[in-house]
Amino acid sequence: MSKNRGDRDAGDGRDRMDEQSGGPSGGPSGGADANDPFAGYVFDEEFVRGATRTEGSARARMLARRWANEPPQQQPWRSDGPGVRRRRPRLKTVVVTVAVLALVAFAAAPNRVFGWFSASNTATADDPLVQPPVAGVATSVPSVAAEQRGVDRDTPTRKNPFAGSPAINYADNEAGLSMPEAKAVPGYSVAEVAEALDLTRRLLIAGNLDRDVLAGARPAGVLALLDPSDELVARIENSVTATRWDADGDNPKAWMTRFDPTDVEPVGSVVKVNGITSYDTDREGMLTVHTDYSFVYPVAKTGSGAGASVTRSVVRRVVDTKVYRGPRYRSTARGRIAMARFDYEVSNSSCTRMDGFVRPQFPADRISTGPPSTGAPTAPATVDPYNRSRPIDEGAAPGTCPVVSRI
Numbered sequence: 001m002s003k004n005r006g007d008r009d010a011g012d013g014r015d016r017m018d019e020q021s022g023g024p025s026g027g028p029s030g031g032a033d034a035n036d037p038f039a040g041y042v043f044d045e046e047f048v049r050g051a052t053r054t055e056g057s058a059r060a061r062m063l064a065r066r067w068a069n070e071p072p073q074q075q076p077w078r079s080d081g082p083g084v085r086r087r088r089p090r091l092k093t094v095v096v097t098v099a100v101l102a103l104v105a106f107a108a109a110p111n112r113v114f115g116w117f118s119a120s121n122t123a124t125a126d127d128p129l130v131q132p133p134v135a136g137v138a139t140s141v142p143s144v145a146a147e148q149r150g151v152d153r154d155t156p157t158r159k160n161p162f163a164g165s166p167a168i169n170y171a172d173n174e175a176g177l178s179m180p181e182a183k184a185v186p187g188y189s190v191a192e193v194a195e196a197l198d199l200t201r202r203l204l205i206a207g208n209l210d211r212d213v214l215a216g217a218r219p220a221g222v223l224a225l226l227d228p229s230d231e232l233v234a235r236i237e238n239s240v241t242a243t244r245w246d247a248d249g250d251n252p253k254a255w256m257t258r259f260d261p262t263d264v265e266p267v268g269s270v271v272k273v274n275g276i277t278s279y280d281t282d283r284e285g286m287l288t289v290h291t292d293y294s295f296v297y298p299v300a301k302t303g304s305g306a307g308a309s310v311t312r313s314v315v316r317r318v319v320d321t322k323v324y325r326g327p328r329y330r331s332t333a334r335g336r337i338a339m340a341r342f343d344y345e346v347s348n349s350s351c352t353r354m355d356g357f358v359r360p361q362f363p364a365d366r367i368s369t370g371p372p373s374t375g376a377p378t379a380p381a382t383v384d385p386y387n388r389s390r391p392i393d394e395g396a397a398p399g400t401c402p403v404v405s406r407i
Helices: 003-009 012-019 046-051 057-070 088-108 110-116 143-147 190-208 221-226 232-241
Strands: 262-268 272-282 285-299 309-322 338-347
Touching: 190 221, 190 272, 190 285, 190 309, 221 232
Parallel strands: none
Antiparallel strands: 262 285, 272 285, 285 309, 309 338
16 A cells, blocks of 8 residues: 555544544444443554464464364475475586587597587497507517527417417407498498498408418409409409519509418418498598408418417508499499508518518518618618507608518
């Protein structure tokens, strides 16, 4: 009620009581009862404020009667139900924290962040920087002096051909060629991606793990997987039947791993394999499967006995296969794959015998026959064949043969 209205109506309680009772000259019906215990009291605002007891509201009296029989249950503050606590403030904090971390990650490596959301890239093993754990300490190439003192526990033998090498923890043979889950990419179905992955895996097996090919045989499995209309088929055929190879010509080692059986023989039945596979469409929309694998081969001289010297060669291959689609390109035949890239690096192989075979060197082969030359223009590069974080062939100077830090 406004102050102005109060000024107009109020007077005081005593005046209103007089009006209701008819005033000093009122009749019997409006006069005060002599027996009324409240006679003489004026029930104005001052009387109410001075009361020592007050009457509760109607709702308060109702609740008091109800709670006398059914006491109320304790409820949490701002609860949606018994025992339920609101989590919104904490949830908001978590969301803000995740958003800040995502922004920091994007600023540090935007390309990798985008890769998280790619449906076509590989899963767990597609990062060349991630290497399997190494059991024990990997050593450098065994020296001749160490070999003469006796057999060291980290020296490869026929019984333990991967001793002293990180490859001891690599997968065996085909098990190392794990493929990612096939998912559809623009222009290609799940089935087509799965077929491309399977063909690529079979191509790597045929060129790097097939026992006949490793012994120098014709790579029939490789040729059977390639699109017959590709000119690469004829190039491979010509390279394996050639009698000589030069630096400018095609070398079979570009597509497959071959050892001269008259020179060396495999030790055991296991080739250690480690690497990655990924896939996506290239900038022209062609399905591309990218592979980067290292193959570790233990070998001994042909016909050597049980105690013969054992060494290893490491072949790293970066191979991209494609499934072409028209109209710009002739479509790749179903059940075949096209090899679009074939880079390779062979560690521990002769740089002077360019005959299409991997020619491993043994510790005894590195015995110096005289004082080292002082007029060498440039020392050969030293590379670690197990370091897969570096690009292929990095560190090799043109015209030189890299020295491996370990094998």
